[in-house]
Amino acid sequence: MAVSVAVPKRSHNSRSRARLASVADALLAWYDSHRRDLPWRARPDETPDPYRVWLSEIMLQQTTVAAVGPYYNAFLKRWPDVKRLAGASQDEVLGAWAGLGYYSRARNLHRAAGIVARDMNGAFPRSSAELKKLPGVGPYTAAAIAAIAFGERAAAIDANAERVIARLFAVEEALPKAKAKLASMAEHLVPVERPGDFAQALMDLGAEMCTVKRPLCGKCPVALHCRAFASGIQEQLPRKAPKRARPLKRGAAFVAFDAKGCVYLVRRPENGLLGGMLQPPLGPWTEAFPERACIIEEAPFMGDWVVKSGFVRHVFTHFFLELVICAAHFNRRPKGEGYWLAREELRGAAIPTVMRKVIAHAAKE
Numbered sequence: 001m002a003v004s005v006a007v008p009k010r011s012h013n014s015r016s017r018a019r020l021a022s023v024a025d026a027l028l029a030w031y032d033s034h035r036r037d038l039p040w041r042a043r044p045d046e047t048p049d050p051y052r053v054w055l056s057e058i059m060l061q062q063t064t065v066a067a068v069g070p071y072y073n074a075f076l077k078r079w080p081d082v083k084r085l086a087g088a089s090q091d092e093v094l095g096a097w098a099g100l101g102y103y104s105r106a107r108n109l110h111r112a113a114g115i116v117a118r119d120m121n122g123a124f125p126r127s128s129a130e131l132k133k134l135p136g137v138g139p140y141t142a143a144a145i146a147a148i149a150f151g152e153r154a155a156a157i158d159a160n161a162e163r164v165i166a167r168l169f170a171v172e173e174a175l176p177k178a179k180a181k182l183a184s185m186a187e188h189l190v191p192v193e194r195p196g197d198f199a200q201a202l203m204d205l206g207a208e209m210c211t212v213k214r215p216l217c218g219k220c221p222v223a224l225h226c227r228a229f230a231s232g233i234q235e236q237l238p239r240k241a242p243k244r245a246r247p248l249k250r251g252a253a254f255v256a257f258d259a260k261g262c263v264y265l266v267r268r269p270e271n272g273l274l275g276g277m278l279q280p281p282l283g284p285w286t287e288a289f290p291e292r293a294c295i296i297e298e299a300p301f302m303g304d305w306v307v308k309s310g311f312v313r314h315v316f317t318h319f320f321l322e323l324v325i326c327a328a329h330f331n332r333r334p335k336g337e338g339y340w341l342a343r344e345e346l347r348g349a350a351i352p353t354v355m356r357k358v359i360a361h362a363a364k365e
């Protein structure tokens, strides 16, 4: 369907300019009195620290504010600046990240810290164009850091901002096709003054008012300007193209314990899913669980493997994974290229959540 209201491109007239300015003014006024108090957010009397802004924005990619809080605080305590983060090993960073998911973010965070510390003497690039060259910094993150930390007039458009813009301008075109249009509209909205506060105001509005379900239009600071609200279609926007069904993959995991309860783990390849993380050895993933009679053939070494009842299920972005768990106890450690980790070492190790579930399942009586 056609867009019911389009922000004119370069040559928008004075009426539309005034409208856009009113939206920005109303949003900033609301932000001044309702801004969320977040651990990484500078207070009005403080200058934003680019390291903190970058760290929080990387952590917040595909993760909620509530989940990020403890990780952000722990990272900052352990590595208070980019040079100290660059001085950590990748394993230390992956270990501290464990549980936050999407582990390529942690590897990119560590690589980017190395680049900033080594090649830029610890000073982050100041423009979104330069920030985008750092590993793990995409267009949204670059715009958010540039706007918040350096005052660049950049539009930080994530899913929350897309929702707000789609409703404000009653954009009926479905996502993801509408992305470029929404980004262009958002660019026109960003004010010359206080672009960083505007970016954060948009984030707060999306999180607290213009929520996916039941937006609080009655209390919204930009309700007067909102086309979707005026038409009563706010809950139907943004429209989304139907999602493809997530496939299901199945396989077996092999958890070996030594006489002291240490667990045998191997490292995943650096690139790809859960890259560089530790896990118990796994069999191949297919559409069906391996036949019981064949499971043991996939084991990393001979032993009295016991197939535990039930299975571990995990949801990845693009597929579901179900793993049947085999456990074995060894009085003498079999030889392998992996690592034996004691229980107390598991906590801080670079083990993703799904593999922690696997180990816990194997340890059940």
Ligand code: SF4
Binding pocket: 164, 167, 168, 209, 210, 211, 215, 216, 217, 218, 220, 221, 222, 223, 224, 226, 228, 229, 234
């Ligand atoms: Fe969102 Fe409602 Fe505000 Fe429009 S009026 S921006 S739909 S909360």
